[in-house]
Amino acid sequence: MSVEFTNERFPKSALYAAGALITLSIVTVGGIRLGVLPAAETAPQSRERRQVAIVVSRDFRFEDRADGALLATDVAAGKLVFVFPPGSNTGFIRGVMRGLMRERRLKEVDRAGLVKVAQWADGALTLTDVSTGRIIELGSFGSTNRAAFAQLLEPYQPGGPGVPDQPITPAAPAPSSMPFLAGGA
Known part of the structure; x- marks a missing residue:
């Protein structure tokens, strides 16, 4: 009807x-x-207004090795400090670096430029692309992805060992008991 x-x-x-x-x-x-x-107000503007200090920061240069490993070099020390083996849980770091490389290519700046990882007194963790000036608030991607970059600063924490003598190869994360949360099928 x-x-x-x-x-x-x-x-x-x-x-x-x-x-x-x-x-x-x-x-x-x-x-x-x-x-x-x-x-x-952006997060960097807020930190500047509140005069939040940097607890620890380090400049790194990232590159892919032929076998698929991701390498992180401490620029100030001129030493390779982290080796993320092929297949390790570096998807977030690789994704962020791909995005930065794309932006560098678009702005026609040095693709081998350094990035600054900084931990702030208010608990924030940022990544700054020195070549483009882009600041990425790593906490906005969740605690697991934040931890991927936070591990780069662990040796440099106050009272920490500083520049490692040998490159650190981070342990693979523990398998999740809930595969759908860990990206499994």
């Missing part, structure tokens, strides 16, 4: 409300872009 709606009209108030919402959105974004309205 079909019912015809020949005399029904769409409510004009709904159209006016939708138009007002779209207009308000465009005016707000335009105002922020033009500097008429203040933009939200």
